[in-house]
Amino acid sequence: MTTLHLLGFPRIGAKRELKTLLESYWKQEINNEKLLNASRELRQRHWLLQKGAGIEQVPVGDFSLYDHVLDAQLLVGAIPSRFGFSAATLTTQQYFELARGNDQQAALEMTKWFDTNYHYLVPEWHTNTRFQAQTAQLLAQVHEAQALGLQAKPVLLGPLSLLWLGKTKDQAFDKLALLPTLLHTYQQILTTLKASQVEWVQIDEPILALDLPSDWLEALASSYQQLQTGSPKLLLATYFDSVAEHADLLKTLPVAGLHLDLVRAPQQLAVFLDHWPQDKVLSAGIIDGRNIWRTDLAKVLDKLQPLADKLQQRLWLAPSCSLLHSPFDLATETQLDADIKSWLAFAVQRLNELKTLRCGLQYGAAAIADELAGSNHAQQQRRASHLIHQPSVQQRLAALATDADRRHSPYPVRAAAQQAWLKLPLLPTTTIGSFPQTSEIRRARAAFKRGELKPEQYQQQMEQEIKLAIQRQEALDLDVLVHGEAERNDMVEYFGEQLSGFVFTTNGWVQSYGSRCVKPPILFGDVTRPQAMTVQWARYAQSLTTRPVKGMLTGPVTILQWSFVRNDLAHSEVCRQIALALNDEVRDLEAAGIRVIQIDEPAIREGLPLKRAGHSSYLQWAGQAFRLSSSGVADSTQIHTHMCYSEFGDILPAIAALDADVITIETSRSNMELLQDFAKFAYPNAIGPGVYDIHSPRVPQVAEVQHLLEKALQVIPQERLWVNPDCGLKTRNWPEVEAALTVMVSVSKTLRAQLTA
Ligand code: GLN
Ligand code: ZN
Numbered sequence: 001m002t003t004l005h006l007l008g009f010p011r012i013g014a015k016r017e018l019k020t021l022l023e024s025y026w027k028q029e030i031n032n033e034k035l036l037n038a039s040r041e042l043r044q045r046h047w048l049l050q051k052g053a054g055i056e057q058v059p060v061g062d063f064s065l066y067d068h069v070l071d072a073q074l075l076v077g078a079i080p081s082r083f084g085f086s087a088a089t090l091t092t093q094q095y096f097e098l099a100r101g102n103d104q105q106a107a108l109e110m111t112k113w114f115d116t117n118y119h120y121l122v123p124e125w126h127t128n129t130r131f132q133a134q135t136a137q138l139l140a141q142v143h144e145a146q147a148l149g150l151q152a153k154p155v156l157l158g159p160l161s162l163l164w165l166g167k168t169k170d171q172a173f174d175k176l177a178l179l180p181t182l183l184h185t186y187q188q189i190l191t192t193l194k195a196s197q198v199e200w201v202q203i204d205e206p207i208l209a210l211d212l213p214s215d216w217l218e219a220l221a222s223s224y225q226q227l228q229t230g231s232p233k234l235l236l237a238t239y240f241d242s243v244a245e246h247a248d249l250l251k252t253l254p255v256a257g258l259h260l261d262l263v264r265a266p267q268q269l270a271v272f273l274d275h276w277p278q279d280k281v282l283s284a285g286i287i288d289g290r291n292i293w294r295t296d297l298a299k300v301l302d303k304l305q306p307l308a309d310k311l312q313q314r315l316w317l318a319p320s321c322s323l324l325h326s327p328f329d330l331a332t333e334t335q336l337d338a339d340i341k342s343w344l345a346f347a348v349q350r351l352n353e354l355k356t357l358r359c360g361l362q363y364g365a366a367a368i369a370d371e372l373a374g375s376n377h378a379q380q381q382r383r384a385s386h387l388i389h390q391p392s393v394q395q396r397l398a399a400l401a402t403d404a405d406r407r408h409s410p411y412p413v414r415a416a417a418q419q420a421w422l423k424l425p426l427l428p429t430t431t432i433g434s435f436p437q438t439s440e441i442r443r444a445r446a447a448f449k450r451g452e453l454k455p456e457q458y459q460q461q462m463e464q465e466i467k468l469a470i471q472r473q474e475a476l477d478l479d480v481l482v483h484g485e486a487e488r489n490d491m492v493e494y495f496g497e498q499l500s501g502f503v504f505t506t507n508g509w510v511q512s513y514g515s516r517c518v519k520p521p522i523l524f525g526d527v528t529r530p531q532a533m534t535v536q537w538a539r540y541a542q543s544l545t546t547r548p549v550k551g552m553l554t555g556p557v558t559i560l561q562w563s564f565v566r567n568d569l570a571h572s573e574v575c576r577q578i579a580l581a582l583n584d585e586v587r588d589l590e591a592a593g594i595r596v597i598q599i600d601e602p603a604i605r606e607g608l609p610l611k612r613a614g615h616s617s618y619l620q621w622a623g624q625a626f627r628l629s630s631s632g633v634a635d636s637t638q639i640h641t642h643m644c645y646s647e648f649g650d651i652l653p654a655i656a657a658l659d660a661d662v663i664t665i666e667t668s669r670s671n672m673e674l675l676q677d678f679a680k681f682a683y684p685n686a687i688g689p690g691v692y693d694i695h696s697p698r699v700p701q702v703a704e705v706q707h708l709l710e711k712a713l714q715v716i717p718q719e720r721l722w723v724n725p726d727c728g729l730k731t732r733n734w735p736e737v738e739a740a741l742t743v744m745v746s747v748s749k750t751l752r753a754q755l756t757a
Pocket of ligand 1 (some may be wrong): 638728
């Protein structure tokens, strides 16, 4: 019989129980014992759900109080020595200090887990990093699962991936130098697990989906040679992209099984089936662990049947990757449109899909006739639904002129036309869009959503906030003002709610990091903009001042990137639809007299495919979509964009190709390292490198801001340099904002005076 398994399960819980627990613990409302007991119960509940679906190999160690990469560091006893903690006796309190920092030490750095929106804690590697197996916690969880009568399949982050994902500290060195001692520790861990009656261990090497240098591939081969001795059976798990280029290596690797992501990379299956070794399990990641569309059971069954015939017992079935990236349970979504709901599957529904597929393989399609009928019906109904397909959208896109994504004139001509009316001083000052989201603002929005505040009342209150924001910006003497985004709780949700083609869940939370979750909108259908989305706020703001007010939109790539996107249309096409809808808004803003418009694209970098081979086509369509959203306006209308918190250095040509008149970009945390890249590449348009970090309540000093701007002036011509913070200010309070912006404006004025003297 085919074995069912999961690479991991959402740890946050159906009702975000883990979030509540963590936050209560941090506020000292519950003690350590309560936290540990309650999280044990949560784990057990999740295992029993899996058991109910006939999953016999349950993942153990996928649960984490904060982050599984941090747990992997602890398992090998490698916590940064700067904290002064002992890995062997680490307390829960200390564990959270590693994750969140303490009075003396900054937290471990956090960064995105491959191309997901999950953030992991980055290991810190020193030439003298030492490892030591710390298996007590993992073993305790193994025993918990075994006590429930389940086969525990521990999940380990593989040694190569663990090393790769870390950063070298103090000095740059070859991380592979740490591998021999690390492997020794992994061997100890594996031997210990074997002694605890563990039959299978899942060992994740997600870096296999990247373009790996040859020395890492060689190291992989020799590592697994070494790890297999005295170990339980190893299931090597890969996900997020194809590993076909390593097929020969992976087929000969001395592991007992291999997991492939056949949702992201279905084409790799053929390569692996060809001469698949007789002694290895193939785990087919056949249902989507990253998106929320219900599986087309008939189609998948057809695909699986020949596999099952060929591999028999050696075929395992699983979601494509850990269900960590999937919301918990669709059943709790009582507000969703019934049709749309019938097209979806969350983690709990994935368990049933697995169970059904196995039943179909074992007893034939007739045994799952009802499920197949249900699945077929949903697929057909979805394909034909008028909710999804709006022929007018496709017609509009098809009819677009070939230069619809081009501004009328090149940048220098536009810049002159803009300056003719803007008459901005040198080093003009602006902000990124949002101002503090005070508790009054949040209360008003919540009351409005609940229907307790009438639309007129809500509008009045928001206008009051806009007025305050404008007054404060005038008092600060900023040059280009913003309305402050009081009406937005989230930069994607705000637009998704007003565009057609999106729905929102009540509980579709996915862990972002620690206790933080996000609830991505579901982009299910063709996108249109039934009516203007931001014009009334921008127009009101502009009516209050003679200074230019900058309209504020979220860009097409960012909206796409931060949603669960339909799987029946290429992302490039979906993105074009969003771009067209945004372009309608841009034109309406312009017509309403808003002639500076910012289109934020903070997520453009994170959509980059994992493999370099995919980069240029992605950047091509992403850039086209941005330009489509921002074109068609007069030369004198100034288009801004904004980006933050990603490595932009390697995609600067693509950023330049967006052809925004001004880009504001986060740089202060890297001490303006990015500017070197801008200098080397000779970025052609105007740039506002962020002059202070908005994540800290700390008010920047005059000297710091001045130093950064002087550095910027060395590489950016003064006529093209803007002055602004790193990002939006919504997480700060007004006193901090006013103090920081006062410094920023005064430095700009000082330098301006020097430059014109
Ligand atoms: N305009 C947005 C703001 O200021 C930009 C946010 C972002 O870059 N993530 O909040
Ligand atoms: Zn930003």
